[in-house]
Amino acid sequence: MxxxxxxxxxxxxxxxxxxxxxxxxxxxxxxMPSRTELGGGNTQIPEAQQEKTFPLGASWSVVQLNGKPVYDRRATLLVDKNLRGTGFGGCNTFSASAYPLRQQGFAVGPIAVTKRTCDKGALEFERAFLMALRTASKWDLVNGRLLLKGSAGELTLSRSL
Structure with missing residues (x-):
């Protein structure tokens, strides 16, 4: 019942x-508020910004680390179609999962690094580069350059061969 x-x-x-x-x-x-309450009847609604596409399969070289130009060190990054990031950190090669996300988010998994012996300057640069890469949470393409930003720094990369 x-x-x-x-x-x-x-x-x-x-x-x-x-x-x-x-x-x-x-x-x-x-x-529902009226058009007048929202700011007038002539208010134009902005068009949705088109989502950018992360450049998978492209090779990149670091040209700036935390806003400072990189002249004497070499570091590279390539994110392939399998979302695997690989490259050279200045002393060692590395690999990690690298995920471009919606709204230009970015996530990098744990990084595997070879263990070559290098001078102190190269190791310090590599550590700063890999930390900035590992903590990167946002990416953007500006004037043909790839920008990666995160809590441990900012990387600017230029297209390389």
Whole structure:
């Protein structure tokens, strides 16, 4: 018996708006702000910005690290179609999962690095580069350059062969 009463109550609740369409429409109009309330009748709605496509399969070389030009060090990055990031950090080669995300987000998984012995300057540069890469959370393409930004720094990369 309880089940029938529950079903009857649901059906009655659904039928009420159908019995009074003018009143339901009036309530919706009251809840929705008018064009004038939103800033005037001539307000143009901006077009949605088109999502950029991450350049998979392209080779990149670091030209700036944290806003400073990189002249004496070499570091590279390539993100292939299997979302595998590989490159050279200045001393060692590395690989990691690299995921371009929606709204120009970016995520890099744990980085595997070879263990070559290099001078202190090369190792410090490599550590800063890999930290900036590992913590990168946003990417953008500006004037043909790839920008990666994250909590540990910013990388600017230029297309390379």
């Amino acid at each position: 309880m089940r029938r009463l529950g079903l009857a109550a649901v059906l009655a609740a659904l039928a009420v708006p159908m019995l009074m369409p003018e009143e339901a429409a009036a309530q919706r109009r009251q809840q």
